[in-house]
Amino acid sequence: MKRIAILLGCALAVAACTSQEDQLENAMRAELTKRGNVQEVEMTRQDENRMTGHAVVRTAAGETGRLTCNATRDPTKGTAYYDWRCVPAIDEALLTQTENAIRQSLAQRGEVIEVDMRRQDDDHMTGFARARDSDGAEVRLPCSASRGSDAVGNFSWRCGEGADSGAPAEEAGK
Numbered sequence: 001m002k003r004i005a006i007l008l009g010c011a012l013a014v015a016a017c018t019s020q021e022d023q024l025e026n027a028m029r030a031e032l033t034k035r036g037n038v039q040e041v042e043m044t045r046q047d048e049n050r051m052t053g054h055a056v057v058r059t060a061a062g063e064t065g066r067l068t069c070n071a072t073r074d075p076t077k078g079t080a081y082y083d084w085r086c087v088p089a090i091d092e093a094l095l096t097q098t099e100n101a102i103r104q105s106l107a108q109r110g111e112v113i114e115v116d117m118r119r120q121d122d123d124h125m126t127g128f129a130r131a132r133d134s135d136g137a138e139v140r141l142p143c144s145a146s147r148g149s150d151a152v153g154n155f156s157w158r159c160g161e162g163a164d165s166g167a168p169a170e171e172a173g174k
Helices: 002-032 092-107
Strands: 038-045 050-058 064-073 083-090 111-120 124-132 138-147 155-159
Touching: 002 038, 002 050, 002 064, 038 064, 038 124, 050 138, 083 138, 092 111, 092 124, 092 138, 092 155, 124 155
Parallel strands: none
Antiparallel strands: 038 050, 050 064, 064 083, 111 124, 124 138, 138 155
C-alpha cells in the first residue's frame, strides 16, 4: 500500500510538470495565432524556472517559419506564470533573406560579388560581403546582424567598418 502511495505521488508530480508545460504551450499557441496558423509548439523544462523550445507558424502569405522560444518563471506572479518570448530561428531561410537584403542594398552602390552570413548565436549573424568599388577594385566588407528588441525579433545589419564592433547600424534588414 505504501508503495502504491509513493508511485501515485510521483505520477502526480510528473503530471503537474506536464500540466504546466501544456498550459504554457496553450497560452503561447493562443498568442502566436496573431502571427498565423500555429502548426506546432513544443516546450521542454530546463529547470524549475526555465523552459526552452520552438514553435512553427505558417503566415497568411504561406511562409512557414520556425521560432525559437524561451520561458522564464516570474516569481512575482506565482509559480505557474512564465514570461515567454518566441523569435524567428536563425535557419537557412533567414540567413538567405538577410544575405539578399544586404545584397540589394549594397547593389545600389556598386557590383556585389558575394554575400555570406553565418549564425553566431540565437541573436547574431556574422559574415562578409565582397563588392567592387567605383574604381573597379574588389573590397571585402565584414558584416554583422543583431536581433532587435522588438516583439517580432527583426534584425538590423551592417557591413563595413564597425560591423564587428557593435557600432550603430547603417542599414536595416528584416
